[in-house]
Amino acid sequence: MKRAKHRSDCPTNFTxxxxxxxxxxxxxxxxxxxxxxxxxxxxxxxxKISTNILANRLNMLEVERIIKKTQDPNKKSKxxxxxxxxxxxxxxxxxxxxxxxxxxxPKHNAPKKFIIRARxxxxxxxxxxxxxxxxxx
Amino acid sequence: MKRAKHRSDCPTNFTxxxxxxxxxxxxxxxxxxxxxxxxxxxxxxxxKISTNILANRLNMLEVERIIKKTQDPNKKSKxxxxxxxxxxxxxxxxxxxxxxxxxxxPKHNAPKKFIIRARxxxxxxxxxxxxxxxxxx
Numbered sequence: 563m564k565r566a567k568h569r570s571d572c573p574t575n576f577t578x579x580x581x582x583x584x585x586x587x588x589x590x591x592x593x594x595x596x597x598x599x600x601x602x603x604x605x606x607x608x609x610k611i612s613t614n615i616l617a618n619r620l621n622m623l624e625v626e627r628i629i630k631k632t633q634d635p636n637k638k639s640k641x642x643x644x645x646x647x648x649x650x651x652x653x654x655x656x657x658x659x660x661x662x663x664x665x666x667x668p669k670h671n672a673p674k675k676f677i678i679r680a681r682x683x684x685x686x687x688x689x690x691x692x693x694x695x696x697x698x699x
Numbered sequence: 700m701k702r703a704k705h706r707s708d709c710p711t712n713f714t715x716x717x718x719x720x721x722x723x724x725x726x727x728x729x730x731x732x733x734x735x736x737x738x739x740x741x742x743x744x745x746x747k748i749s750t751n752i753l754a755n756r757l758n759m760l761e762v763e764r765i766i767k768k769t770q771d772p773n774k775k776s777k778x779x780x781x782x783x784x785x786x787x788x789x790x791x792x793x794x795x796x797x798x799x800x801x802x803x804x805p806k807h808n809a810p811k812k813f814i815i816r817a818r819x820x821x822x823x824x825x826x827x828x829x830x831x832x833x834x835x836x
Binding site for chain 2: 568569570571572573574575576577578579581582583584585587588591595607608609610648651652654655656657658659660661662663664665666667669670671672677
């Protein structure tokens with residue numbers, strides 16, 4: 563899955579080569595904001611990702627060390643997905659992308675409180691989510 | 700070009716439906732960070748975007764009112780592309796995506812000073828770029 567060659571050495575391009583599609587950041591959103599961690603949870607999201615795209619993206623995100631798989635301690639056959647530190651470092655990008663969407667799509671269904679905190683108390687908000695998710699790693 | 704129906708009403712999804720590909724944010728990078736404004740300038744970037752993808756993305760970004768076209772005052776037949784206010788509001792997302800890339804792709808070729816300012820002096824840095832680009836609108 564690793565790319566032999568990048569299109570350029572620009573850091574913006576690097577991020578887009580990994581995450582520049584319309585699904586990968588939604589999986590990261592589910593992990594970061596929605597408390598989701600199972601394959602079936604991601605399938606259940608409103609956007610209705612197909613199982614083949616989901617499997618492909620989870621594999622890519624694991625290869626890129628943005629997420630990692632662990633065994634569910636309560637049910638050994640079940641796999642839990644978690645963000646790694648590299649994945650948690652995507653929180654600022656994810657939040658800014660979400661704030662832009664919230665501003666230009668007034669019909670959005672994100673809780674008002676979430677948007678206001680992300681916008682007005684950004685650093686603390688990110689730290690809080692990070693701490694919560696770190697506890698799970 | 701307008702989507703009749705969104706996959707969901709999530710604001711993150713809204714942003715990804717518009718910008719979730721590996722090229723659109725590179726055009727915005729060129730406009731925001733590289734002082735580019737002509738069709739040929741975008742074609743010249745290191746990533747070597749093809750002319751059909753470029754034309755498609757410029758059209759989409761214009762339909763979404765993220766960029767706008769104006770006539771070059773010095774050469775009427777030439778078109779200048781500029782970020783709108785909606786486009787300028789993507790600066791935080793663009794910068795966070797770039798910082799993540801810079802952190803995890805140490806071989807990147809962005810000026811050190813740029814990365815350090817974006818990381819350590821974010822608000823002021825965004826304001827500065829905004830003011831510079833606003834002068835051009």
